[in-house]
Amino acid sequence: MKTVLAALGLGLAFVSCTHSQTSDNQSETSDSTAVDSVAVLALQKDSLSVYLPDVKASLPEAQTVVVKEDPVFFKSKSYKAIPLQVVLDKFIPAYKRLDLKQTQIVFECEDGYNPSMSLEKVLQKKSYLAISDVEAPAGQDWINPKKGDHEMKIAPFYVVYTDVPAKDVTYKWPYNLVKISLSAASKELAVLFPKDDDTQVKGFELFKVNCLTCHSLNKVGGKMGPELNYPKSITEYWQVDQIKQFVKAPTSFRNECKMPAVTHLSEKELDEIVSYLKYMAKHKVKV
Incomplete structure (x- = not known):
């Protein structure tokens, strides 16, 4: 599940495409719901994923943000966080050459939770990559909430928004996050x-x-x-x-x-x- 997406990455399945698949996609008709030729070139030449623990030391400077309605903690929370767009600018700059409407951002978590969203939708809001909980005890980065007897691990990263209400289920708030990938509009989903x-x-x-x-x-x-x-x-x-x-x-x-x-x-x-x-x-x- 931790393969690096290249060429025409296929949505939620995180499948690495072969050269022959790329050629097949390039020959598709212009009304294809995948990506345009410029996006294809970007997908071929650049890595479209980042394994966050590997780049933690080189992350841009974080700022304090306040989330008024945190759907995981069910209350207002403060985090040290980096704008998600800034993270993409540094580690996946190829996204700027993609059709944002036809590109999925996929969040891969340690526990197997792999939500995806339209990249355009995510970037339309004030989305952040949280790196620590401001309210955590000294010497700790995170507070782990409990669901019944089960402790939920938030580390190492958590995607939050400062302008999305908790009740809006179309936005995903992945915690325990380790990897961010970009993929073309999913042909795997087309199968479903x-x-x-x-x-x-x-x-x-x-x-x-x-x-x-x-x-x-x-x-x-x-x-x-x-x-x-x-x-x-x-x-x-x-x-x-x-x-x-x-x-x-x-x-x-x-x-x-x-x-x-x-x-x-x-x-x-x-x-x-x-x-x-x-x-x-x-x-x-x-x-």
Whole structure:
């Protein structure tokens, strides 16, 4: 999972592309949803990832920032942090030559959480790479919050925002962060798109935003939680009502479950996700 992305990196899967794949992509039609020719050149010539622990000593100077609504600590917090754009300027300068709308920023965490977002979306807000907690005891960089009996490790880095409300789930706040990568608009995600059934598009979009950062589907996605479609779909061994109940209250099923309760989705939205999972059960990856 710590491969350096080059050429046309494929979204959440962190796959390093070969020369032949690059050639194939360069021959695609102009209406491709990947990247334009300038971006392709940038992707070929420059590294588009940075392993943060390796560059910690050379990070730009940090400043104190205040996060009024921290969704991890559930209160106002202060951090020593560096603007994320400044980090990219120094370690992944090739991003300036990319189409930001067609570029994903992928955050790789030690625990397997691998959220991704549109690079344009991230840079539109005041996003920061936090390197320490101002409120941490002397001699420590971080305070680790607890979720039940489980202590959450925040180190070594944490992405925060000073102008994004905690309730906005479209923005990701990855902690325990070790790597940042940039990739072209994901063709891997295209494999998960329900091309032959428009009624499943809503479920796909909901799954992508709310589930794919922790769970994989056909081997695409996060590694924190279990794969949900291969070799067996979760809909093939769990009843629909149980799936929905588990999503809303994981700890009522499993002791010390790391999965947070998903309370912001309506019953209709949960039904859309389950319907999409049933659809994907008939479209498993071929190996």
